[in-house]
Amino acid sequence: MTEVTPGATPSKRKEDTPLEIVRFIAIWVIVLLAIRTVFLEPFNIPSASMIPTLQVGDYIFVTKYDYGWSRFSMPYSPHLFDGRIWNTAPHRGDVAVFRYTQDNSVDYIKRIIGLPGDHIQMRGGELYLNGTLVPRKSLGAYSVMDENRVPQAGIRYLETLPGSAGAAPVTHQILKQTDEGEANDTREYVVPEGYFFAMGDNRDNSGDSRFQRDNGLDLGYVPMLNLVGKARFVFFSYEAVHPFWQFWQWPFEIRWNHLFATMH
Template sequence: MTQVNNGQAGSGTKAASGFGETVRTIVYALLIAVVVRTLLFEPFNIPSGSMIPTLQVGDYLFVSKFTYGYSKFSLPFSPNLFSGRILYSAPHRGDVAVFRFTRDTSIDYIKRIVGLPGDHIQVRDGLLYLNGTEVPRTEIGDYVAIDEHRDQLQGRLYDETLPGSGGRGPVVHQILRLTNDGMQNNTPEYVVPPGYFFAMGDDRDDSADSRFMDDLGYVPIENLVGHAQMIFFSFDASHPLWQFWEWPVEIRWNRLFRWVR
């Protein structure tokens, strides 16, 4: 009887111990995930075509949270624990960055930083000018892309060379041009104020960015979330999700593990 009782008690203890270990493992895993997401890397997906050709609709990428230091927007739910940034490192001209929308800080935006505090920015006849000098670009050729509405974007592809900043050399990246007309291609001269940056989409004619002062406008450096680093997955989603047999075809294999530049 004693042996039986001891056996039953031992089994209950082992079961309780096993359940406790499972709970602790789950809690530890969640804590590690929160720490990694908050301090190191956070995954984001691209829902719109404003950064075509650099980023396509359906790209999934890792964003480094530590590159620019941390603000309240680095934390889950953005608690108002402090203002400004801690462990701050200045962004570089040419960085592809995730930041909070100026009109609604619950929304994440991703654009390229083309202007830093003190820079003079202007677009004339579709050409970008930085501090009075035309930013050089080289035409590559025709380009067709698909936006978030499954509409075709037909334009011209260019290599654009932004001057470096903070000791870093020039940044060569691709842009898409659809037209030379419209307000976005003939702007006033903008002077980036202290504590802000000027962001533009690489799809220059289909991007609501800092050229539109009543929309995004100048972006506070405090709003920075992180620096886009690598595309780890990309999915075209041209077929309904239930057509699972199309999934292997939908994956853009050539975009997996591609560095963002």
């Protein structure tokens, strides 16, 4: 307890000067940038390629330390060094954020299906890994809207990818809308050293490593260097059906049952 002598005038708190305010703000900006670069970064899901695992309007946290750090871990990707610091290989089945192979300013999020040396092929809509059919179990019909309010309707499956580097198998959901088309009957891909093979969980509405034409648009194999981080969980999820000004609808737009969903 602070004592005040009777009759004495309490001292006034020294007011912050403009320089001190700027210094305080600068320190916090540096701290936040350090956290964003080294530990954790939020991302928004704008498209339907990872349905049903991730919905349009999900906000997720991505951890940066899982694979080490490259220049793509930092804001604006300054070319301060080459390669990755404390490089750690991803695991098959990870949901990862990485930079688009044709434009390193764009972030992509997909599931890592294949690692260096893996043989990957789609036959009749089913995934084969190293010559073995990847098992899946039907969960029945499923329908949800994409970013353009177009239904994404099909069969939802539980797919089980074999683990890598001694890790346990990864069971996760996928959506299949058709078994036809070039994405469902492919050549056999062999993942080169230093790269990985990525696919969306919405298998028939995903621009991913299955597309490898030399037209400057397709994703192709993704360099390990492009990895940004590993997706961990959904911290907010919002389905913007009504106009923003209809604030009374806001509580009903939140997907309460999807909050804090973890990536599998």
